[in-house]
Amino acid sequence: MIKNRAGLLALIVLAAASLLMVFFVLPRISQDAKPIGEAINAAGDAVKEAITDPQQTAKAPEAPKTGDQAAASASSSSTKPDAAASSTQPATQAAAATPSFDVLRVEPDGSTVIAGRAQPNSKLEITNGAAVVAKVDVGPSGDFAVVLDNPLPPGDHQLVLKAIGKDGTAVTSEETATVSVPADKSGELLAMVTKPGKASRVMTMPGQNPASPSQPQASQPGAGLPATISPASAPAAAVSDAAGALPGLPAASSNLASSAPNVGAASPVPDNGASADLRVTAVEIEGAKLFIAGVAKPGASLRGEADGKPVGNAKAGQDGSFVIEGLTDLSVGDHRISVESLSAAGQALLRVEVPFNRPAGEQVAAVAGSSVSTSMSGVDGGAFDKLRSETARAFNLLKGLYEGGKTPTAEEVAAARSATGIALKSLAEYQLPADASAAARPITDAAAKDAAAALAALDALPKDAATFGAGLNQIAGMVGKAVGPVIAYQLKSGAEMAAAGTGDTAGAKTIQQAPLTQSERNSVIIRRGDTLWQISRRLYGQGVRYTTIYLANQDQIGNPDIIQPGQIFGVPEEYRPDSEELHRQRLRPKRS
Structure with a gap:
């Protein structure tokens, strides 16, 4: 009965805190330009206090009503909306055109609170796969906050934001929220936000303390409560001391890097020769899909072909890596894969060709030899x-x-x-x-x-x-x-x-590369938006087993949260029995 009462009180507090946030906190946000994530975090802290000490539940809804907030509410009621809108920065409104996550707070039972930014005055949909799990109207400021109507069930989920403007134009978020809800209390809860070309942002981790430094810490806060990290105030110290039973397993990342760091590509190539300008490092076939990975000059426009037939186009990243993908039906036998570096007018400037023997099978990977084995x-x-x-x-x-x-x-x-x-x-x-x-x-x-x-x-x-x-x-x-x-x-x-x-193809210099060889072990080409968690879930059934892939490719992965498109990872057939424990050790803070 006591637990049920505490849970009921917690839900009441969450609803009350959400109402207070909508009617009292949001008007203040439009004036002081503070992220809406702070309001959500305050509401979550109120829920935590309610569960930790049910006797204080009646006082929790009054917490936001400080003198400053009451004054802000009074002043906001006398301030015209158009004046508030004119004070917002144009850059912020432009950035809000693409929906993004500021806060992703998930409780162990799957209850989820999401806050972020989207196109002002649009209608926002939150989808989990093909299902729409929540809808909300975005205000003039572009900020939004929503509590999912139904808790997420146990399992893995992919949440995507879609903003629909007044003209019917829909804009989908580049970010994807990956949530793993445990089936029982002993399981691990994890929520993170990923974006192509960026480091994964861990939003909820086991064992993380959500209390702010200015708050006195309770003696034993609820162990099942997750922590929330908002991008404006993500405490790097929360995970920088993560323990590592294995010396090679680094701590988890907690904040989003401004740009993807230079992590060594699968087959590094010298930067002072023709082979460094353009090179194919691997070819992968997945059913009818063909993936061509390689390295080129950063920012180069590229075109891929198989036996002279177009496969697709791509642009090299900041580190020079690229992945070209397309649908093509390659029969078993010998083929020639080529990639061209294009000028602004679409003319081929440089071309690399590589023989490729396609074996039988729906999942095939072939890699290049050493970086000096083809072109000196x-x-x-x-x-x-x-x-x-x-x-x-x-x-x-x-x-x-x-x-x-x-x-x-x-x-x-x-x-x-x-x-x-x-x-x-x-x-x-x-x-x-x-x-x-x-x-x-x-x-x-x-x-x-x-x-x-x-x-x-x-x-x-x-x-x-x-x-x-x-x-x-x-x-x-x-x-x-x-x-x-x-x-x-x-x-x-x-x-x-x-x-x-x-050596010319329509005026372009051609680099002849040695034939690709079938990988001795299962290989996977990293594509834009991939994470080790997603790859592990696809191959091993659970994302938490990603440590198996990391430990098998430590020479290429500086940080398990940051992998680069175009990298080629060897994938063991079986996951490590201790992979889940290694994940927990990585997230567990060191004790002094």
Whole structure:
């Protein structure tokens, strides 16, 4: 009975506090420009006090009626609405055009209070998936507050804001509120707001104390009550001391970064060469969807193609990473994936091509090798790649003399043979600059060794033109091995080489990249708006198991709350048995 009475009193206090907020606090907000989140937090604190000490319930509704607030109410009644509206900042009204969350307060039973900003004088809908769970009219200030009619049931929820203007135009929030309501008291309650390209903002965490520093703390506040963080006054100290039983598991983020930090991409590329300007790092197939991930110059406009057919367009982020996605039906077998960097007029400035073998299956991922395995342009200014291309071109010209059953003259054979020999000799003697990375040397050393072997085989062929032509097929494989798999793809006919060997596609320089290889373990390309929580829920059934993915990719993830589009994470088939405990340890404050 006592618990039921306390719960009933808490609901009464919440309703009373909401009424007080609407009729007394909101008029004050339009004058002092304080976020509406402070009013919601005050209402939530009143509920907490009611549950902690039911004897004080009758006094709780009177808390907002301080002298200052009473004066504010009186003055607001004498102030004309148009005067108040004229005092608001135009920038604030413009920002409010896109709905956003300021406060997301969720109780353990699923009761939810939401406050934020939207287009002034619009009608706001809050949706949970396809269902509309609440509607509210937004006032002239653009601020709104709403209590969901029905508590959210246990489970995971995705809340989105949609503002409908007087002209019927609908604007959907870029932010998404992810709420996980526990099925029982022992479960963990969590609510966070995510936005593409931004750090996740944790709004409700287990064990967080909602009391403000200026308030005396109760002896034992209700353990089930969540904390609320408003963007205007989010106390970083609330989670900065989060415990880490594992040294590599950082504390949870509590506030929204102004911009996404530079977190290492899946395959970092040097920033001083052609390969750094444009590179494909992975291709993923999910049913009929094709995803192309890579790195380019920050802000570059990009176009993706598969076998010359358009896939989609994208723009590189601030860190240069990009993900192009589209619907395309790739059959099992060999394909060519390409990405073009476009000018403002839509002309291709730079193009990268990469062979891709599509295996059978609905979920397929293939990744690029090391950053130096395909193009050495970032290491030596392109000298090594140029030697390989010249070798392939010379050998193709030599083979072309015998196409269609033709028999070339001795002079033609001597000239083409000499050009091929010189190219092979130059490749065999090539040496990297002294400051080149150690990872690049095995590639050039192997190419030099293979080029020397091909040169020896070429020199061993007879001088007679007819006999010499028959022996060319014997060394074609050796030359292909020396120039690498991508350039060896060009070793077909002289006509094909004349088109492919120029390195131009409608005037654009083309980078030939080594074939992608199927990932040895399950991989996932991070897309805009993804969070580890969402990926974990999709793969492992529960978002709280995200620590499994984090610990498997610590070399790429500086903060589990901040992941970048275009990153490629290896995903273990099974989640860690201790993943939920690791999550709790990460959120649990240290005790002095």
